[in-house]
Amino acid sequence: MILALVGCSHSPRPLPGPGLAPQPEGVTPTPEELRRDLIVFASDSFRGRETGTPDERRAAHFLVARLTELQLLPAGDSGFYQRVPLLRQSFGAGTRFEVSMQGRTVPLPLGDALLPITRLGPGTPSPRRAADGALVFAGYGVQAAGKADALDALPVTGNVGGVVNGAPPDVDATQRAELESASAIGPRVQRLAARRPAAIVVLLSGASAPLYATLRTDLTRSLTGADRMRAAAPADSQQLGPMILLGLATPGSPLLPAGWPANSQPRLMAGRQFHARVDLSFSPVTSYNVVAVVRGRDSALADSYVAFGAHYDHIGIQPAQNGDSIANGADDDGSGSVALLALARAFSQARRPRRSVLFVWHVGEEKGLLGSDYFTNHPPMPIDSIVAELNADMIGRNAPDSLYVVGPMAAPDGQSRVLGIVLDSVNATLPQPFSFNRTWDSPTHPERIYYRSDHYNYARKGIPVLFLTTGLHEDYHRVTDEAWKIDYVKLAHVDELMFRLGEAIANRDTRPR
Numbered sequence: 001m002i003l004a005l006v007g008c009s010h011s012p013r014p015l016p017g018p019g020l021a022p023q024p025e026g027v028t029p030t031p032e033e034l035r036r037d038l039i040v041f042a043s044d045s046f047r048g049r050e051t052g053t054p055d056e057r058r059a060a061h062f063l064v065a066r067l068t069e070l071q072l073l074p075a076g077d078s079g080f081y082q083r084v085p086l087l088r089q090s091f092g093a094g095t096r097f098e099v100s101m102q103g104r105t106v107p108l109p110l111g112d113a114l115l116p117i118t119r120l121g122p123g124t125p126s127p128r129r130a131a132d133g134a135l136v137f138a139g140y141g142v143q144a145a146g147k148a149d150a151l152d153a154l155p156v157t158g159n160v161g162g163v164v165n166g167a168p169p170d171v172d173a174t175q176r177a178e179l180e181s182a183s184a185i186g187p188r189v190q191r192l193a194a195r196r197p198a199a200i201v202v203l204l205s206g207a208s209a210p211l212y213a214t215l216r217t218d219l220t221r222s223l224t225g226a227d228r229m230r231a232a233a234p235a236d237s238q239q240l241g242p243m244i245l246l247g248l249a250t251p252g253s254p255l256l257p258a259g260w261p262a263n264s265q266p267r268l269m270a271g272r273q274f275h276a277r278v279d280l281s282f283s284p285v286t287s288y289n290v291v292a293v294v295r296g297r298d299s300a301l302a303d304s305y306v307a308f309g310a311h312y313d314h315i316g317i318q319p320a321q322n323g324d325s326i327a328n329g330a331d332d333d334g335s336g337s338v339a340l341l342a343l344a345r346a347f348s349q350a351r352r353p354r355r356s357v358l359f360v361w362h363v364g365e366e367k368g369l370l371g372s373d374y375f376t377n378h379p380p381m382p383i384d385s386i387v388a389e390l391n392a393d394m395i396g397r398n399a400p401d402s403l404y405v406v407g408p409m410a411a412p413d414g415q416s417r418v419l420g421i422v423l424d425s426v427n428a429t430l431p432q433p434f435s436f437n438r439t440w441d442s443p444t445h446p447e448r449i450y451y452r453s454d455h456y457n458y459a460r461k462g463i464p465v466l467f468l469t470t471g472l473h474e475d476y477h478r479v480t481d482e483a484w485k486i487d488y489v490k491l492a493h494v495d496e497l498m499f500r501l502g503e504a505i506a507n508r509d510t511r512p513r
């Protein structure tokens with residue numbers, strides 16, 4: 001379906017602009033090449049491509065071997081590799097959590113009882129590492145309509161707020177699902193954080209409880225950017241946010257009122273003091289972005305770039321599910337990684353566009369957009385020579401013609417608006433255009449998709465971005481995200497759209513702003 005689409009004599013629509021000149025047959029990405037690459041890239045031998053492990057190196061090597069074969073131009077600092085200095089975080093012996101009550105101290109062991117969240121999303125202050133205060137129980141942390149806010153009467157500020165991520169016994173199934181979901185955690189934390197407590201403890205219950213085991217596996221696998229660490233100033237406690245901890249809501253826990261769940265009224269838990277210290281140490285790790293260029297043909301424009309991005313890392317080994325412990329990341333983001341390889345192949349064989357085309361396979365996306373953070377702060381070309389960034393993350397699943405577009409409305413100051421218009425016009429020329437889903441194209445959508453992949457770091461530098469994704473599914477971040485579940489015809493279709501879009505932008509006289 002995707003071969004030789006352009007230049008078809010029966011094409012009913014005119015092709016816009018010089019970007020869509022006829023290409024040699026067979027140039028556009030094919031389902032066969034995508035399948036061939038992804039079956040290897042998402043195989044068990046890559047062990048889930050976790051950043052900071054030898055599996056990351058094997059995955060990077062796979063990409064570099066292919067780029068070498070295709071004779072692309074290396075644009076890293078060591079051939080195709082760009083070194084990304086990271087720090088591995090570990091918890092020291094000084095880490096402790098305890099509740100003192102009735103003259104005794106109840107320890108809450110790291111991992112078994114509580115998990116500290118040590119990094120939050122971009123733009124959120126770092127959590128503090130020491131917190132002491134009275135325990136204030138906030139119940140289910142939801143505001144009943146028409147009633148006074150129970151938190152108003154409680155001394156949350158400077159103390160420790162505990163909240164259950166769950167539902168009271170008397171709600172219906174729909175409400176229950178909402179109140180117990182993982183996406184209910186953020187709003188609960190924000191509601192307490194607004195009252196400036198020293199710490200927030202979120203106790204998972206019901207449907208969100210299994211999340212604890214998943215997050216627990218991440219406890220010792222946390223990485224952070226070496227630059228970012230230097231930039232943070234932990235000494236300046238004014239800049240720090242509350243300590244944030246996760247635990248499980250277990251009846252009898254010293255963090256819950258006696259008699260919970262029957263007894264779940266918000267209250268100050270008289271006589272209970274919470275004490276917490278998080279002692280972190282860091283050791284250096286070098287990871288690698290993979291960076292390549294196809295040089296543009298127009299000498300006046302070839303020093304400007306249309307960037308394609310994907311992330312080649314995934315989440316590695318996870319708790320076993322039916323005997324399988326490898327999170328293959330076929331869709332996340334094996335699909336984007338092999339799509340970029342096919343684009344690199346296509347652009348190197350096609351008539352060269354006027355601008356240059358930049359390909360970046362980012363590392364450390366799953367650890368907090370670390371590779372794109374480093375790349376955009378240490379780009380091998382001036383950052384403002386990148387005229388647009390097109391990010392593909394999870395593009396091989398769900399209904400054949402559905403595709404989410406994020407950027408035109410979500411990015412600040414309308415910086416991606418023109419890119420959205422170009423996308424729409426290119427899509428209209430496809431024999432089977434996608435029906436775009438724009439529900440996530442908002443900076444305030446509760447799923448926060450705009451902040452959840454590498455394009456965000458480019459957008460922060462003022463670069464127009466488009467994030468393309470076929471969306472979430474039941475295998476998201478599970479060991480079942482496997483290559484046989486990918487719709488390769490769809491993946492090729494998305495990849496063709498990206499190819500046409502990249503050409504259109506690269507051949508425009510003006511930047512898409």
Ligand SMILES: [Zn+2]
Pocket residue numbers: 332366477
């Ligand atoms: Zn992911």
